[in-house]
Amino acid sequence: MTELKVTAEPGVPQVFTERTFDAPRELVFRAFIEPDLLVRWLGPRQYTMTIDRFDARDGGSYRYVHSDDAGNAFGFHGVFHGAPSPDGFVQTFEFEGAPGHVSMDTLTLEERDGKTTVRTNSLFQSVEARDAMVQSGMAEGMNDGYDRLEELLATLVATR
Amino acid sequence: MTELKVTAEPGVPQVFTERTFDAPRELVFRAFIEPDLLVRWLGPRQYTMTIDRFDARDGGSYRYVHSDDAGNAFGFHGVFHGAPSPDGFVQTFEFEGAPGHVSMDTLTLEERDGKTTVRTNSLFQSVEARDAMVQSGMAEGMNDGYDRLEELLATLVATR
Numbered sequence: 001m002t003e004l005k006v007t008a009e010p011g012v013p014q015v016f017t018e019r020t021f022d023a024p025r026e027l028v029f030r031a032f033i034e035p036d037l038l039v040r041w042l043g044p045r046q047y048t049m050t051i052d053r054f055d056a057r058d059g060g061s062y063r064y065v066h067s068d069d070a071g072n073a074f075g076f077h078g079v080f081h082g083a084p085s086p087d088g089f090v091q092t093f094e095f096e097g098a099p100g101h102v103s104m105d106t107l108t109l110e111e112r113d114g115k116t117t118v119r120t121n122s123l124f125q126s127v128e129a130r131d132a133m134v135q136s137g138m139a140e141g142m143n144d145g146y147d148r149l150e151e152l153l154a155t156l157v158a159t160r
Numbered sequence: 161m162t163e164l165k166v167t168a169e170p171g172v173p174q175v176f177t178e179r180t181f182d183a184p185r186e187l188v189f190r191a192f193i194e195p196d197l198l199v200r201w202l203g204p205r206q207y208t209m210t211i212d213r214f215d216a217r218d219g220g221s222y223r224y225v226h227s228d229d230a231g232n233a234f235g236f237h238g239v240f241h242g243a244p245s246p247d248g249f250v251q252t253f254e255f256e257g258a259p260g261h262v263s264m265d266t267l268t269l270e271e272r273d274g275k276t277t278v279r280t281n282s283l284f285q286s287v288e289a290r291d292a293m294v295q296s297g298m299a300e301g302m303n304d305g306y307d308r309l310e311e312l313l314a315t316l317v318a319t320r
Contacts, residue, residue: 011171011172012171013173059219059239080239081238082254090262102242102264104262104264123264125266125283
């Protein structure tokens with residue numbers, strides 16, 4: 001299992017992450033844009049993900065909710081800029097618990113020797129908003145989701 | 161006439177601009193989201209603007225082209241995150257002459273004593289992309305467009 005690498009320079013409203021998965025790019029891409037695969041890994045393990053809409057095309061919008069057994073529910077939504085492709089995609093992102101704070105994520109997928117490196121470049125409207133997101137446990141939540149993605153990819157690779 | 165104030169800190173992939181117009185916020189907002197008004201001011205004076213699509217709603221997309229008498233044409237497109245309102249809006253932005261480089265603009269409109277201050281916060285995927293945009297004459301083009309906006313607003317105020 002690899003670890004999530006997170007880069008968040010002081011004073012810059014941006015976060016980079018990187019993690020490598022033992023699966024071809026085409027499968028990793030499917031796990032990011034097919035709703036029935038996405039709900040099986042995105043977000044921390046204790047949440048159930050429900051997709052309201054997920055229209056992975058240029059100008060398409062998405063909204064999903066993470067909920068737990070205690071009755072907490074957290075909504076997220078945004079739009080896609082450009083058509084998602086195996087090279088990656090660009091989307092906006094807003095956590096509905098902090099309305100009005102919008103970020104933009106660029107995700108790229110690079111395959112080498114059968115493994116795929118997923119890189120994200122997230123831009124925030126201010127350093128304060130970036131710091132709040134990092135301090136809210138962004139990396140831990142992402143890494144937890146990525147552990148689940150690794151498990152899902154292993155299943156998909158095994159059943160091809 | 162006021163001047164455009166531009167802030168672009170070294171090493172940060174972000175540009176802030178600010179300019180105040182002698183018109184109420186509701187009119188300035190209309191000039192930003194009504195296509196027949198937008199074509200009358202957006203961009204440098206030597207270009208003719210043609211709107212392909214301009215769907216100012218949550219998840220709506222836009223595309224426009226600036227062309228000149230010499231046959232040059234420059235396309236731009238993006239999507240709106242959230243519904244535009246007189247408070248402002250968030251949109252992605254891609255210059256088709258540099259495909260794959262996407263930025264996100266947050267525009268806010270604040271009215272005080274009948275004047276409206278327009279502020280933009282533009283985020284770029286890298287400092288290099290930000291610097292390239294600034295060096296391409298972003299501020300000059302914006303200021304030229306804003307001079308035309310000032311003239312348009314004066315007409316709209318006079319004919320209300």
